[in-house]
Amino acid sequence: MAKIHVTTTVNGDAVEFLCDPEQTLLDVLRDELELTGSKEGCASGDCGACSVMLDGRLVCACLVLGAEAEGRGVETIEGMATGDELHPLQRKFLEHAALQCGVCTPGFLIAAKALLEKNPDPSETEVRYWLAGNLCRCTGYDKIVRAVLDAATEMRGS
Amino acid sequence: MATVLKTDTPAPQSPHALKWVGTRPIRPDGVDKVTGRAKFGADLILSGMLVGKVLRSPHPHARIRSIDTSKAEALPGVKAVVTHDDFHDLPSEFVPAGEMLVNYRDMVRNVMAREKALYEGHPVAAVAATSAQIARQALKLIEVDYEPLPHVIDVVEAMRDDAPVLHDDLFTAGVEPPPTKPSNVAKRVEFAIGDTEAGFAEADLVVERTFDTKPVHQGYIEPHACVASVSEDGQAELWCSTQGQFLVRSHCAKLLGMDISAIRVTASEIGGGFGGKTVVYLEPLAMALARKSHHPVKMVMSRDEVFQASGPTSGANVWVKIGATRHGRITAAEAVLKYQAGAFQGGPIQPGCMAAFAPYDLANVKVVGFDVVSNRPKVAAYRAPGAPISEFAVECVIDELAKELEIDPIEFRLENAAKEGTRAAYGPKFGPIGLIDTLRKIKESEHYRTPLGPNQGRGIASGFWFNIGGETSASINVNEDGTVTLMAGTPDIGGSRASSCLMAAEALGIDYDKVRPIIADTSSLGYTFLTGGSRATFSNGLAVNEAAQQVIKEMCARAARFWEIPADAVTWEDGMAKPAGANAGDFEPLSFAELAKMAGKTGGPIGGHAHLNAQGAGPSFGTHLVDLEVDQETGRVTILRYTVAQDAGKAVHPAYVEGQYQGGAVQGIGWALNEEYIYGPDGRLQNPGFLDYRMPVASDVPMIDTVIVEVANPRHPFGVRGVGETPIVPPMAAIANAMEQATGIRFTELPMSPPKVLKALEAANGAG
Amino acid sequence: MRYEAPESLDAAVGLLAGATGLARVLAGGTDLLVQLRSGLIEPDLVVDVKKIPEMRRITAENGGFRIGAAVSGAELGEHSEVSRLWPGVVEAVELIGSTQIQGRATMVGNLCNASPAADSVPAMIAADAVASVVGPAGRREVPVEAICIAPGETSLAKGEIVTSILLPARPPHSGDAYLRFIPRTEMDIAVVGAGVSLTLDDAGVCRAARLALGAVAARPLLVPEGASALIGTRVDEAALAHLSTAASAACKPIDDKRGTIDYRIKVAGVLARRAAQIALERARAN
Numbered sequence A: 001m002a003k004i005h006v007t008t009t010v011n012g013d014a015v016e017f018l019c020d021p022e023q024t025l026l027d028v029l030r031d032e033l034e035l036t037g038s039k040e041g042c043a044s045g046d047c048g049a050c051s052v053m054l055d056g057r058l059v060c061a062c063l064v065l066g067a068e069a070e071g072r073g074v075e076t077i078e079g080m081a082t083g084d085e086l087h088p089l090q091r092k093f094l095e096h097a098a099l100q101c102g103v104c105t106p107g108f109l110i111a112a113k114a115l116l117e118k119n120p121d122p123s124e125t126e127v128r129y130w131l132a133g134n135l136c137r138c139t140g141y142d143k144i145v146r147a148v149l150d151a152a153t154e155m156r157g158s
Numbered sequence B: 001m002a003t004v005l006k007t008d009t010p011a012p013q014s015p016h017a018l019k020w021v022g023t024r025p026i027r028p029d030g031v032d033k034v035t036g037r038a039k040f041g042a043d044l045i046l047s048g049m050l051v052g053k054v055l056r057s058p059h060p061h062a063r064i065r066s067i068d069t070s071k072a073e074a075l076p077g078v079k080a081v082v083t084h085d086d087f088h089d090l091p092s093e094f095v096p097a098g099e100m101l102v103n104y105r106d107m108v109r110n111v112m113a114r115e116k117a118l119y120e121g122h123p124v125a126a127v128a129a130t131s132a133q134i135a136r137q138a139l140k141l142i143e144v145d146y147e148p149l150p151h152v153i154d155v156v157e158a159m160r161d162d163a164p165v166l167h168d169d170l171f172t173a174g175v176e177p178p179p180t181k182p183s184n185v186a187k188r189v190e191f192a193i194g195d196t197e198a199g200f201a202e203a204d205l206v207v208e209r210t211f212d213t214k215p216v217h218q219g220y221i222e223p224h225a226c227v228a229s230v231s232e233d234g235q236a237e238l239w240c241s242t243q244g245q246f247l248v249r250s251h252c253a254k255l256l257g258m259d260i261s262a263i264r265v266t267a268s269e270i271g272g273g274f275g276g277k278t279v280v281y282l283e284p285l286a287m288a289l290a291r292k293s294h295h296p297v298k299m300v301m302s303r304d305e306v307f308q309a310s311g312p313t314s315g316a317n318v319w320v321k322i323g324a325t326r327h328g329r330i331t332a333a334e335a336v337l338k339y340q341a342g343a344f345q346g347g348p349i350q351p352g353c354m355a356a357f358a359p360y361d362l363a364n365v366k367v368v369g370f371d372v373v374s375n376r377p378k379v380a381a382y383r384a385p386g387a388p389i390s391e392f393a394v395e396c397v398i399d400e401l402a403k404e405l406e407i408d409p410i411e412f413r414l415e416n417a418a419k420e421g422t423r424a425a426y427g428p429k430f431g432p433i434g435l436i437d438t439l440r441k442i443k444e445s446e447h448y449r450t451p452l453g454p455n456q457g458r459g460i461a462s463g464f465w466f467n468i469g470g471e472t473s474a475s476i477n478v479n480e481d482g483t484v485t486l487m488a489g490t491p492d493i494g495g496s497r498a499s500s501c502l503m504a505a506e507a508l509g510i511d512y513d514k515v516r517p518i519i520a521d522t523s524s525l526g527y528t529f530l531t532g533g534s535r536a537t538f539s540n541g542l543a544v545n546e547a548a549q550q551v552i553k554e555m556c557a558r559a560a561r562f563w564e565i566p567a568d569a570v571t572w573e574d575g576m577a578k579p580a581g582a583n584a585g586d587f588e589p590l591s592f593a594e595l596a597k598m599a600g601k602t603g604g605p606i607g608g609h610a611h612l613n614a615q616g617a618g619p620s621f622g623t624h625l626v627d628l629e630v631d632q633e634t635g636r637v638t639i640l641r642y643t644v645a646q647d648a649g650k651a652v653h654p655a656y657v658e659g660q661y662q663g664g665a666v667q668g669i670g671w672a673l674n675e676e677y678i679y680g681p682d683g684r685l686q687n688p689g690f691l692d693y694r695m696p697v698a699s700d701v702p703m704i705d706t707v708i709v710e711v712a713n714p715r716h717p718f719g720v721r722g723v724g725e726t727p728i729v730p731p732m733a734a735i736a737n738a739m740e741q742a743t744g745i746r747f748t749e750l751p752m753s754p755p756k757v758l759k760a761l762e763a764a765n766g767a768g
Numbered sequence C: 001m002r003y004e005a006p007e008s009l010d011a012a013v014g015l016l017a018g019a020t021g022l023a024r025v026l027a028g029g030t031d032l033l034v035q036l037r038s039g040l041i042e043p044d045l046v047v048d049v050k051k052i053p054e055m056r057r058i059t060a061e062n063g064g065f066r067i068g069a070a071v072s073g074a075e076l077g078e079h080s081e082v083s084r085l086w087p088g089v090v091e092a093v094e095l096i097g098s099t100q101i102q103g104r105a106t107m108v109g110n111l112c113n114a115s116p117a118a119d120s121v122p123a124m125i126a127a128d129a130v131a132s133v134v135g136p137a138g139r140r141e142v143p144v145e146a147i148c149i150a151p152g153e154t155s156l157a158k159g160e161i162v163t164s165i166l167l168p169a170r171p172p173h174s175g176d177a178y179l180r181f182i183p184r185t186e187m188d189i190a191v192v193g194a195g196v197s198l199t200l201d202d203a204g205v206c207r208a209a210r211l212a213l214g215a216v217a218a219r220p221l222l223v224p225e226g227a228s229a230l231i232g233t234r235v236d237e238a239a240l241a242h243l244s245t246a247a248s249a250a251c252k253p254i255d256d257k258r259g260t261i262d263y264r265i266k267v268a269g270v271l272a273r274r275a276a277q278i279a280l281e282r283a284r285a286n
Helices: A025-030 A090-097 A105-118 A124-133 A140-156 B028-033 B068-072 B106-109 B131-141 B196-202 B245-256 B281-291 B303-309 B350-356 B385-404 B409-416 B435-444 B496-508 B534-563 B591-599 B654-673 B731-743 B752-766 C009-017 C032-037 C073-077 C079-083 C087-094 C107-110 C120-126 C224-230 C235-248 C261-285
Strands: A006-010 A013-019 A051-054 A057-060 A073-075 B003-007 B050-056 B062-068 B078-080 B096-097 B100-103 B121-128 B143-148 B183-191 B203-212 B224-232 B237-241 B263-267 B298-300 B316-324 B330-344 B363-375 B455-466 B470-478 B482-486 B515-519 B570-573 B576-580 B608-616 B620-630 B637-647 B704-710 C002-004 C023-026 C045-046 C057-060 C062-068 C130-135 C136-142 C148-150 C161-168 C174-181 C192-200 C206-214
Touching: A006 C161, A013 A025, A013 B515, A025 A051, A025 C087, A051 A105, A051 B534, A057 A105, A073 B298, A090 A140, A105 A124, A105 A140, A105 B028, A124 A140, A140 B028, A140 B654, B028 B121, B028 C032, B050 B131, B050 B281, B050 B303, B062 B121, B062 B224, B068 B078, B068 B131, B068 B435, B078 B131, B078 B281, B096 B245, B100 B106, B183 B350, B183 B637, B196 B316, B196 B330, B203 B385, B224 B281, B237 B245, B245 B263, B245 B281, B281 B298, B281 B570, B281 B654, B316 B385, B330 B385, B330 C261, B350 B363, B350 B385, B385 B409, B385 B731, B409 B435, B409 B455, B435 B455, B435 B620, B435 B637, B435 B704, B455 B731, B470 B496, B470 B534, B482 B496, B482 B534, B496 B515, B496 B534, B496 B654, B534 B576, B534 B608, B620 B654, B620 B731, B637 B654, B654 B704, B654 B731, B654 C192, B731 B752, B752 C032, B752 C261, C009 C023, C009 C045, C009 C130, C023 C032, C062 C087, C079 C087, C087 C107, C087 C120, C087 C174, C087 C261, C107 C120, C107 C161, C120 C174, C120 C192, C120 C206, C192 C261, C206 C224, C206 C235, C224 C235, C235 C261
Parallel strands: A006 A073, B003 B704, B050 B298, B237 B263, B330 B363, B482 B515, B637 B704, C002 C045, C023 C045
Antiparallel strands: A006 A013, A051 A057, A051 A073, B050 B121, B062 B143, B078 B121, B096 B100, B183 B363, B203 B316, B224 B237, B224 B298, B316 B330, B455 B620, B470 B482, B470 B608, B570 B576, B620 B637, C057 C062, C062 C161, C130 C136, C130 C161, C174 C192, C192 C206
C-alpha cells in the first residue's frame, strides 16, 4: 500500500508528511508530526479530546483522514498561544482551575475558541450546548463554563 | 461560588495567619496542560518503538484448549508474541493496592488468561510489531481453540446453586462450616454491634427495601497507555499513565520475575483515574514484549478495550432494613450487600459494608456482605469503592422513614448524625467530624428555601468516606539561589502538586513561586503509595511538612554556625533564621535565600527527606441537595440545581477542593440517571463506547454550587482531610429522593433511565 | 485501501462504477471513519466528493433550495434563508452529533448511511424532499423516503451517488419541525424521531401534512395516517390526539440498548404531537 504525500499548513507553518490512506488526521498529528497535544479518547467522535480547526471549522481530528488535509489549514492546541502570551481562554482556564487531570483541556480550549469566534457573547446555555461534544470526567463542567464566560467578557473588552 | 465555613476548631501548628494554604494560585503544571505540552501516557515517542496490541477473548467464559501463534510470529514486521507461557504462574498472595486488595495468582491470570477466558475482552495473547496495521493483522493470525462454557453475568444469578462456576477452587470464605462445593461466592463478611432484633422490637416504624445497581465505569477520558523498554541486561524503564508508579513497579517485578530495583517506572501525566488506574493491565504485557523483542514497545487501549477489559465498579443487589421511633430515632439497622467482583474475587464488599451506616450514631447494626464472581472484567476501585452503592440504599430508606414519620429529612439525619465521640458502626470512635455542619449548611442554604414548580422534586442525602494515609516520601532540595525543588511521589490527578507546593511554601516561609515540584519516578524517591483513598494532599502534607521541618532545622543550624551561637538559640520566623533568647537582636536575620547561597560553605547541600506512613486521616462527610424536573410523558429527568456541602478539614487550595466536589457530584448524576453496562444474552458488552455508555455532557448539568466546611483534622499540621471520594457517595440517593418527591415513586433500580421512569409513572397512573 | 478525491461528478461516478471491491463515498466521514476504525467495514476504495463543486453548493431553485451532498451541517445552519424556509429540516440536521460532528457531517451522508435512527431523514421525508441521484445510467430524482430500505442499506445501484437534496418551495402558512428523544440532552442516537410538516389555508384549516418517524422501524417511516389525522382539521387537541395514536400505531420498533418497544411506541406518539404543535405555531406565523 503506497503512502500518500500530503502538503498542508499546521498552525500557520507549511508542513509535508506521508501517511497511509487509513490514517486519520489525529494519527498523523500525533504519530507523524509529533504534535501530541490533541488526544485520542475514543477514536469515534464522541469525546472531543481530538478537537482541531480545519479551515476554520471545529472538527474531531479522529474523523478526518490524514489525506484530507491536503491544501487545507489545520490549527491545533500547540498553536493557540502567541509566543509567550497565552490566549485569554488558556489564562482563564488556569485562573478558574477549569482543569484537573488536563487531558480534555486541549479539546475544550479549541472548541471554546471556535465558539467565541462565532459568538462573542454566549449565554451559559449556549456555552454548554456548544461544548456538549467535549467530555470531561473530572470537573463536572462548572469551572470550564465559568472560564469560558469570563474569557468571553474579557475578549469583548467589557 | 463556594463559601467556606470556619468552625471553632483551630488547625493545629498554625499560630500565625496562613499565608499560602487556603489561597488559589495557578498550579505549577498548568501552563503545560493548557498548551498541549504536558505528556500523558500515549504521548511518549521513543526511537525504534514498536506498537503492541492485545488479542482478547470474544467469549465471556471459555476453556482455552490451545493457542497457536506461529503464523503471527512469521508475519514480517512482527517482533514478538507473548501468551501465558511467557508469565510464570504465581501462588495466591494478597497485597494492598489502593483501598482494595489484589491477589497475585489472580493478577497474573487477569493480565493474560491461562486455563480459561473469564470475560469478553480477557487478554489471550499480545504482539509487538513495527506498525499498528501489522500488529492488527498479526492478531488475526493467532489461532485460539476455545471451548465456550455457559456464562453468568448478574450477581444474584451468579449466587444461585445452579450457576456456571468460574473457579473450581473457589470455596466461600467466612462461612461455617466451610462449603465442600465450589461456587461463585468468594467470601461472606459480617459487621455487627449491639442487638438488631431487640432494636427492631423497639421501633415504631420499620422500612425495608431491596435495591439493584448496575456496574459503572470510572470513565476516565485517557485510555490506559504505556511505553516499556528493557535492555539486554534486564534493566527496564516503564512510562505509564497510573495512579501509583510504585505499585506498578511491584506488580511488574512480581509478574515478570524481576528485582524491584531493575525497574524504573515514571508516571506520565494521567488523564483521569478515579481508582481505575491503580491496577496493571498493559504494563506487564508491554514489558514482556519489550524484553522479548529487544525494542521499546508502546501499548495503548482503544476505548472499547477500556470498557471491555478494564475494571468498572460492582453491580449489586442491596437489601436494607431500618427501624426508628416515631420521634425519628433509629433503633436498629441491617443490610445485606451482594457485590459483583467480576472475573476474580476482591470487589469492594468490605468497605461497602463498613461505610453503609457510617453517618449515623447507632447502637444496633448488622451488615452482611458477599463478594461474588461473574463473567465480567475484574472490578477496580471507583471513587470510594463500595460506599456509593451501600450508602445509596441506606440514604433512600432513611428518606422513606423520614417521610412516613412526617419528619423533615434533614432533621431526621441531624437527630441520628454521627459526631465527635460517636462509635462508628464499623468500629472506631470518630474524632471531630463535620457531618452536622454540612447538614446545617444545606438547611440554611438559599437553594433549600427556593420554591419548586410542577413536576419538580427536591432530594437530599449524606455520605461518608474513611480516607486513608499510607506510605509517603517527599524530598525538598534547596537550590543555591533559594528556590526549592520538591519531589513528591503521588501522580497529580487533580491539582495536588499545587497543594503540596502551598504547604511547602507555608511550612518553609518562602514564596509559592519559589517551590517547583516534580512527580518523581520510582528510582528517584522513596516508596510512596498511590494517589487514591483521598490521601494525596493529606499524606503529602505530612511528608512535606516533615521534610520542611528538617530543612528549617538545618537552616537554623547553619545560621547558628555562622553566628557562632548554639543551634537551639536560633528560631525560624517568616522564612528567616533569627537569633533568639539571649542573642535576640544581636545579628541581622538570615533569609532562606541567603542561607541557601552559603550552604556549600557552611556544610553542604541542604535538603529534607521524609519517609513516613501517614496516620490520622480524617473521614470526610458531605450532604448533597438536588432539584430536578421529570417529563411525565417521556420519563426524562433534568437536573435543575445542585449544591454540595462537604467537610474538607482545611482546604489547602479551595478551587481544587471545589473541583472534587463538583466532579464527584456529576459522576454521581451519571450513575443515577444513565450510566450502566448493557450485556446481551451472549454475555457480550453492547455499549463499549462513549456513544452508548452515557456519561453526563456539559448541557446535562447545571452549575454545581459548593460549600466547603472546615472542621480541622487534629492529626494534620494544616487540619487537612481527604476530599476526593466522598462527593460521589450522596448523589444517587439525593436524586432518587428528589424523584420520589417529584413523582411519588420510590425507584430502587439504578440507573433511573427514561424507559424505567416512564414505565413506573404509567403503572402509578394506572395506565400501564 | 485506496483514497481518491475526484474534482468532477463524472470522475466520481466512474471510480465508483468501476470499483472491483468495496467502495464508499466520503463526504463528512462521521459515519465512515467510525466504521473503518471499528473494523466494521474494510473498503478497497474511498471516494472523497468534497472537491466536486456542485456538491458544495446551496442554490435557490423554484422557490426552494438545492443542498449539495457535501454541505456540512454547520454550513447549512449558517444559511439563513434555508433555515427560514425549512426550520425543521435544519434543526434536524443540526441535532446530528456535537458541534465537531456538525463541522463535517452532511445530511446526504446521514441519509445514505441508512441508520433507521438518522436524525435528518424524518424531517426530509416530512418536507417531501427529493434526492438527485447520478450514476452510470444518468440522473434520476428519488423521493427521500425511497432511499433507505433497511438498516445500512439504500436503494442506490452500484456507481450511483446522491448529489443533492431538493427542499421544495413552501405555500404560505406552512411550518415544519423535528423532535427527537434522547436520554441525555446531546450526543445520543435518537431513540425516537418525529418530523412534521403542515400547511394551513387562510382560514387556519390544515390542507396538507406529512408525518415521518425515525428509529421505530427498520427504516424511517412516512406515516400517511398521521397526515390524515391533521388534514381538514384546525390541528386542535382532538386532531393531535389522533395524530399521536396514528404515530404510535405505525411503529414497528425493536428492543435494543437505546430503548424498548413499549417505550418507543409511547414516545413516538408524544413526539409527533409536540412536533406538530411547533410546526403549527410556525405555520401560523408565516
